[in-house]
Amino acid sequence: MRAMSEEYDVAVVGGGLVGAATAWGLAREGCRVALLDEGDRAVRASRGNFALVWVQSKGIGLAPYSAWTVRSSNAWAGFADLLRDETGFDVCFQRPGGFHLCLSDKELETRANALKRLHNQPGAVDIKSEILDRTQLIKMLPDIGPDVVGASFSPLDGHVNSLRLFRTLHTAIAARGVRYLPSHRVEAIAQEGGTFRLATSQGEIRAGRVALAAGNANMRLAPMVGLEAPMRPERGQIVVTERLRPFLHHPTGTLRQTDEGTVMMGDSHEDSTDPSGLTLGVSAKIVERALRAFPLLAGANIVRTWSAIRVMTRDGFPIYDESESHPGAFVVCCHSGVTLAANHALTVAPMIARGALDKSLVAPFSARRFYVQATG
Amino acid sequence: MFKRLADSGKSVALTVDGRPVDCRAGDTVAAALLAAGVDRCRTTPVSGAPRGPYCLMGVCFDCLVTIDGVGSRQACLVPVREGMAVETQSGRREAGR
Numbered sequence: 001m002r003a004m005s006e007e008y009d010v011a012v013v014g015g016g017l018v019g020a021a022t023a024w025g026l027a028r029e030g031c032r033v034a035l036l037d038e039g040d041r042a043v044r045a046s047r048g049n050f051a052l053v054w055v056q057s058k059g060i061g062l063a064p065y066s067a068w069t070v071r072s073s074n075a076w077a078g079f080a081d082l083l084r085d086e087t088g089f090d091v092c093f094q095r096p097g098g099f100h101l102c103l104s105d106k107e108l109e110t111r112a113n114a115l116k117r118l119h120n121q122p123g124a125v126d127i128k129s130e131i132l133d134r135t136q137l138i139k140m141l142p143d144i145g146p147d148v149v150g151a152s153f154s155p156l157d158g159h160v161n162s163l164r165l166f167r168t169l170h171t172a173i174a175a176r177g178v179r180y181l182p183s184h185r186v187e188a189i190a191q192e193g194g195t196f197r198l199a200t201s202q203g204e205i206r207a208g209r210v211a212l213a214a215g216n217a218n219m220r221l222a223p224m225v226g227l228e229a230p231m232r233p234e235r236g237q238i239v240v241t242e243r244l245r246p247f248l249h250h251p252t253g254t255l256r257q258t259d260e261g262t263v264m265m266g267d268s269h270e271d272s273t274d275p276s277g278l279t280l281g282v283s284a285k286i287v288e289r290a291l292r293a294f295p296l297l298a299g300a301n302i303v304r305t306w307s308a309i310r311v312m313t314r315d316g317f318p319i320y321d322e323s324e325s326h327p328g329a330f331v332v333c334c335h336s337g338v339t340l341a342a343n344h345a346l347t348v349a350p351m352i353a354r355g356a357l358d359k360s361l362v363a364p365f366s367a368r369r370f371y372v373q374a375t376g
Numbered sequence: 377m378f379k380r381l382a383d384s385g386k387s388v389a390l391t392v393d394g395r396p397v398d399c400r401a402g403d404t405v406a407a408a409l410l411a412a413g414v415d416r417c418r419t420t421p422v423s424g425a426p427r428g429p430y431c432l433m434g435v436c437f438d439c440l441v442t443i444d445g446v447g448s449r450q451a452c453l454v455p456v457r458e459g460m461a462v463e464t465q466s467g468r469r470e471a472g473r
Contacts, residue, residue: 143471143472242421242447242448242469244470245467245469247470247472260421260422261421261422261468294471295472296471296472297472298472299446299447299471299473300447300471301448
């Protein structure tokens with residue numbers, strides 16, 4: 001029974017891609033949802049990410065993560081269709097298959113070994129990946145440079161226009177009556193008589209359930225409801241060219257041509273939590289590798305660079321959890337908010353609406369894995 | 377549309393899409409284009425709408441042209457030079473060209 005004072009069935013904390021996808025999924029289940037967000041200056045991975053819907057490098061060390069990623073990749077086209085039907089926006093999801101380019105024999109060998117490890121894990125799912133040598137690769141990517149010795153390929157990899165996805169989700173939740181509350185940073189959460197009371201600078205929000213989807217801030221929020229979300233944020237930088245005629249019809253893990261023609265280059269990793277810092281050395285390295293992969297980019301102008309803080313759990317795998325001490329409190333937390341958006345909307349949100357996570361799907365992603373005690 | 381002041385400097389020759397254009401030392405490429413009656417120097421990459429020099433002070437990025445093989449340069453910020461080859465642009469540029 002819902003207490004009379006509750007305004008909402010579920011309060012989702014975090015208005016980025018993970019929170020918005022979860023809120024949309026909850027609204028589809030008929031829940032009354034509040035989406036609590038920080039303001040315009042929030043450190044927000046959803047505005048800086050690389051927009052891959054990516055399968056082939058996920059799950060080494062945790063086979064269920066690979067399966068979970070494949071599930072979302074397979075659900076993505078339907079998810080994009082649902083969003084288009086509700087909003088009229090095309091988020092430009094494409095799954096032409098993606099490459100991980102290797103610029104030396106050693107890189108190719110490391111890559112082949114990594115995919116072998118992924119494939120040989122107990123419970124591994126088939127991501128249909130293959131290792132291609134230069135001769136095979138050049139048939140699919142005719143513009144590669146002489147330094148490219150080969151690549152791994154998975155037909156399950158794709159990409160999307162992630163800024164449009166962000167806007168589309170917010171349009172879709174507004175249309176479904178989700179109450180979006182910006183500048184509502186959550187300072188404290190208490191549970192009284194089955195009702196969660198979320199203290200914000202703009203007053204208290206009451207809800208029957210809470211879903212924490214606040215990225216790296218879950219580290220601060222999860223302990224308020226008896227959960228843990230160990231995070232290790234890191235900085236990534238991205239370099240973007242002017243719009244070019246289509247020349248690259250497959251995304252790679254570090255370089256892709258967007259639906260609008262720009263070429264995004266990225267995949268740097270820095271141990272920093274300063275989102276406003278750009279370091280020339282890092283962007284130069286990104287561009288140097290990009291030019292070795294595709295020398296024809298040499299004459300393209302760079303029009304933008306930015307850095308953003310990755311949401312990263314301590315081991316890189318997602319965290320989905322429900323609280324024992326605070327029944328009705330959930331954590332939804334991961335690095336890959338774009339890739340897993342379809343799962344969050346169509347699989348995780350219905351579990352939260354029902355009030356319990358489906359252990360057969362998400363048990364491996366409990367944060368309890370960080371606190372395994374030696375037996376005996 | 378534009379008229380030159382009477383004594384406006386030494387003559388400089390450049391080409392626009394291969395066509396000879398006479399301009400004056402001290403002109404920017406954008407000024408030279410406008411003086412020569414070229415008010416469409418590119419079409420946009422997404423909708424294909426025509427664009428010409430507009431703000432003339434480096435802000436609007438509408439006057440992008442290819443200069444001596446380097447694409448999408450701001451014509452209003454580049455002074456003319458004898459023998460310069462200016463090309464108008466059509467939609468998205470082609471990588472490698």
